[in-house]
Amino acid sequence: MGDHIFWDLFFEALQETLFLVFGTGLFVLVIGLIIGFFLYASEENSIMKNSLSTKVFHRVLATVNDVARSIPFIILLILLIPFTRSIMGTMLGAKAALPALIISASPFFARVVHMALKEVPRETLEAANSLGASTKTIVYIVFKEAMSSLVTGYTLTLVTLVGFMSAAAVIGAGGLAYLAYEYGKFGNNDQLMYLSIFTILFIVFIIQITGDFIARKINHN
Amino acid sequence: MIEIKNVSKSYKINKIEQDVLTDVNLLIEENEILGIVGLSGAGKSTLIRMMNGLVKPSKGQVFVNGRAIHNLRQKDLNRMRYAIGMVFQHFNLLSSMTVEDNIKLALKIANYKKEEIKDRIHEVIDLVGLNDKLKAYPKDLSGGQRQRVAIARALANKPSILLCDEATSSLDQVTASEIVKLLRKIQSKTNITIVFITHQIEVAKDLCKRIIVMDSGKIIEDSSTKDLFVRPVHPKTKQLIKSIVYDVSLPQRDVYELIYSEKNNNETIISDTVKHFDIDLNIIQAKSISIQEEYIGYLYVQLFGKQIDNAITFLKSKGIEVNRHG
Numbered sequence: 001m002g003d004h005i006f007w008d009l010f011f012e013a014l015q016e017t018l019f020l021v022f023g024t025g026l027f028v029l030v031i032g033l034i035i036g037f038f039l040y041a042s043e044e045n046s047i048m049k050n051s052l053s054t055k056v057f058h059r060v061l062a063t064v065n066d067v068a069r070s071i072p073f074i075i076l077l078i079l080l081i082p083f084t085r086s087i088m089g090t091m092l093g094a095k096a097a098l099p100a101l102i103i104s105a106s107p108f109f110a111r112v113v114h115m116a117l118k119e120v121p122r123e124t125l126e127a128a129n130s131l132g133a134s135t136k137t138i139v140y141i142v143f144k145e146a147m148s149s150l151v152t153g154y155t156l157t158l159v160t161l162v163g164f165m166s167a168a169a170v171i172g173a174g175g176l177a178y179l180a181y182e183y184g185k186f187g188n189n190d191q192l193m194y195l196s197i198f199t200i201l202f203i204v205f206i207i208q209i210t211g212d213f214i215a216r217k218i219n220h221n
Numbered sequence: 222m223i224e225i226k227n228v229s230k231s232y233k234i235n236k237i238e239q240d241v242l243t244d245v246n247l248l249i250e251e252n253e254i255l256g257i258v259g260l261s262g263a264g265k266s267t268l269i270r271m272m273n274g275l276v277k278p279s280k281g282q283v284f285v286n287g288r289a290i291h292n293l294r295q296k297d298l299n300r301m302r303y304a305i306g307m308v309f310q311h312f313n314l315l316s317s318m319t320v321e322d323n324i325k326l327a328l329k330i331a332n333y334k335k336e337e338i339k340d341r342i343h344e345v346i347d348l349v350g351l352n353d354k355l356k357a358y359p360k361d362l363s364g365g366q367r368q369r370v371a372i373a374r375a376l377a378n379k380p381s382i383l384l385c386d387e388a389t390s391s392l393d394q395v396t397a398s399e400i401v402k403l404l405r406k407i408q409s410k411t412n413i414t415i416v417f418i419t420h421q422i423e424v425a426k427d428l429c430k431r432i433i434v435m436d437s438g439k440i441i442e443d444s445s446t447k448d449l450f451v452r453p454v455h456p457k458t459k460q461l462i463k464s465i466v467y468d469v470s471l472p473q474r475d476v477y478e479l480i481y482s483e484k485n486n487n488e489t490i491i492s493d494t495v496k497h498f499d500i501d502l503n504i505i506q507a508k509s510i511s512i513q514e515e516y517i518g519y520l521y522v523q524l525f526g527k528q529i530d531n532a533i534t535f536l537k538s539k540g541i542e543v544n545r546h547g
Contacts, residue, residue, distance in 0.1 A: 127313035130273055130384075131327045131374075132302035141326075144317050220358040221316050 009179060010195060016094040017175040017203065020165050024101040025158050031106040032157070035065055036113025040142075043118075047135060047142075069107035073164045076100050077171055097165065097173030105161050112153035120145040148219035155211025162204050176200050223249040223272055223382065223416070228281030230267055230438075241267045242438045245281070251381075254408055254415045256429030256446070258422050258461065263435040265418045269384050272416060273305040274298045286381065303331040306375030310387035312367040314359040320346070320370050321355040327377040345373040348410075349403060365396035372403065376411075383407075385417045389424050397421075401428045423465045426450065426512050434458045450510070450517050451482045451542055466519050467506050471546060475525060476505065477533070480542035481518035490539050498528040498535065521546065 041047040042058035071079070077100045084099050120142050128141050143150070166177035176196040184193030225247040231240045242264045249255050257265050270276035271283050274290045283291045290301060314323050321342060328338045346352055349369040359367055368388060375383060385404070389397035401424060408415055419425050425432050425446070432449050434442040434457065441455040453459045495502055503523040509516050524532065533543050 121313070123309060123311055123313045124315060126275065127307070127309060127371075128315075128326075128330075129275060130302060130305070130307040131330050131378075132299035133330050134299060137330055141315065145315060147317060218317070220360055 006189075006192060009183075010192065010199075013174060013176045013179040013196065014199060017162075017165065017177070017200070020094050020097060020101065020173075020175055021158060021161055021203065021207075024098060024105065024161055027098075027102045028105045028109050028157060028161070029154065031102070032109030032113055035061065035106065035110035036117065037139075039065065039110060039114040040117040041139075047138060065107045065110055068103060069111065071104070073100070073104045074167050074170070076104050077168060092172045092174075094174040097168040097175075100168065101161060101164055104164060105157055108160065109154065109157040112157060113150060116146040116149035116153055117142055119149055148215045148221070151211055151215040151218065155207060155215070158207045158211070159204050162200060162207075166200070222251050222284075222286060223247070223414070224282075224284040225268070225271065226282045226284070228268075228271065228278045228283060230264075230271075230276065230279050240438055242278075245438075245440055247433065247440065247443075249414060249416060251414055252408075252412045253431065254405075254417065254429045256425030256432040257416065257418045257435060258420065258425050258432055259435035260420055262437075264438040265420075265435055266386060268435070269386055269416060269418050272382070272384055273302055273307060303378045304380045305382045305384060306378070306380040307384040307386065308368065308371045308375050308388045310390050312359070312364075312371045314367060314371055314374070316359050318358075319355065320351065320357050320359070320362075323359070323370060324374050324377050327374045331378045333378075341377060345377050348376065348407065349373045363396075364392050365399060368392065368396075368400055369403065372400075372407070376407065376413075379411075380413065382414045382416070385415065385419075387419055388417070390419060390421065397424055398427065404428060422461045423510075426510070430513075434461065446512050447482065447515060447517070450512060451480050465510065466508055467521065471505060471521060472523065475523045476546040477522055477524055478542075478544040478546045479518075479520040479522060479536065480544075481509075481520070481540075482515075482542070483540035488539065490536065490541065494532050494535055498526060498532040500524055500526040500529065500532050 039058065039061055042054050042061065044050060044055075048054045077097075080100045080103065084096055087099065088095050090096050124145060125138060125141065128138055133141070165173070165175055169175060169178035169181050172178070176199055180193045180196035180200070183189040183196075225245055228242055228245045229240065230242040231238045233239075245264075245268065247268075257268065259265050267276055271278055271291070272285060274283075274293065277291050282289060285301065285305065288301065290298065293301060315326065318326065324342050324345060325338060328341055333341065342355070343352075346355060349372055351366060351369050351373070354362060354366065354370070359370070362370065383404075388404075389400050392400065404415060404417070405428060407413065415428075417425060417428055422432075429446055432442075432444065432446050433440050434449075434455065436455075436457045442449065442453065442458045444452075449458065450462060453462055491502070494500055501524070503525075505521040505523060507518070507520045509518040526532070536543050
């Protein structure tokens with residue numbers, strides 16, 4: 001393999017990986033925050049009114065979320081093949097991995113969000129209520145107080161996503177893991193394999209360090 | 222003014238209805254400093270939370286400044302709360318915000334004008350004496366300082382009522398008395414009504430002009446602070462007072478409790494009693510406690526002699542409370 005092709009392959013894969021991590025990451029962030037918030041808000045004595053419909057809403061949401069979260073990623077990937085093909089038009093490449101990654105990681109992050117919001121002491125919210133805070137303000141306070149935990153949880157989710165992507169590589173989704181798998185196992189190009197693997201590690205490392213740094217910066221507990 | 226009328230409250234705990242308050246009636250005048258004392262589980266916290274609508278009564282009515290607070294729509298209730306400050310045992314500041322932002326939050330909630338917010342923050346932080354801590358986060362402050370910030374936050378909107386829920390209970394004695402001093406200063410400056418809940422009767426006596434004692438969801442005693450200490454009626458009240466008056470076990474026989482509350486320290490009452498009635502007297506314990514500007518003396522003695530009844534009548538005529546003990 002010539003130098004030129006080697007680096008072309010590598011950079012293309014790197015681009016795909018970054019697209020997958022941050023593209024999926026963005027979807028997971030939004031979906032997870034919304035589901036996680038409603039899981040929290042619909043709990044008893046939380047933000048939504050205590051009523052039968054709130055209770056049912058919470059149950060349904062929690063069940064759907066937990067089921068989606070419990071399916072092992074690789075199984076979900078296979079389950080979703082027809083769905084992916086119909087909306088993405090392909091079963092190969094980076095784009096093909098998006099639906100499974102999003103459906104798998106969002107419920108995970110939703111639970112992380114739920115837990116982080118739950119950590120905010122009831123007493124803090126009671127104090128805000130005693131000041132006459134509106135529901136909007138209460139929601140703002142909950143997120144503000146939970147921010148450090150949310151960042152830590154999101155970091156964890158991104159790192160998990162990188163792991164999921166490596167699994168997706170097996171069914172042909174692109175990226176660095178695919179490169180390592182294909183060229184390491186079948187192409188006998190150890191250099192490319194190790195470069196891919198170390199780059200993946202490096203990405204994980206950068207995500208973790210950045211996440212930890214931000215979380216520490218905003219943590220005043 | 223706060224008016225509590227025939228209020229009861231019960232919670233469902235494990236599907237069993239438990240009464241927390243039963244038929245409570247209470248009137249708190251403007252500018253008053255009222256202490257509500259009782260052991261934990263007496264219903265104090267529930268009662269104080271009805272005064273700003275955090276808890277709704279199962280039965281009865283609660284009027285604050287003439288408005289039925291138990292019946293308000295959420296929006297009106299929130300507006301009403303601007304005028305009712307509250308401080309808590311564990312301060313409940315927002316840990317993610319600086320001292321300044323914690324106070325600012327209260328002002329923003331109450332729709333204070335932007336230009337006025339800064340001035341008001343400086344006024345209240347000045348009042349609690351923490352001018353140099355505006356940029357600090359709660360975790361960098363001591364417990365006493367955090368409570369000062371919480372007080373500043375509660376007072377930011379110039380409320381007419383300040384509710385204190387065990388405000389000194391997680392502080393050490395010295396810090397607690399500093400907070401009490403601060404509250405008295407605030408009260409004399411602003412004429413705010415203070416409702417002060419505590420299980421520490423010794424803190425209430427330094428702050429409050431009037432104390433009510435609660436037990437098992439009922440008000441069992443309601444009197445001026447001095448009367449409470451000189452002439453307690455309910456056994457539970459006596460028990461509470463006993464815990465700060467004496468800590469030795471008294472002998473069983475012939476013990477009398479003498480309570481001095483009048484200014485009679487120029488008279489030789491005891492030696493007169495001994496001489497005139499031929500009494501033998503053995504002092505077991507003596508203690509005096511301060512109630513704000515006044516002092517009350519407790520003297521535990523054994524009395525022997527034939528004219529004890531006459532002696533007691535004489536002591537009582539000199540303004541001394543005499544109770545047979547045990």
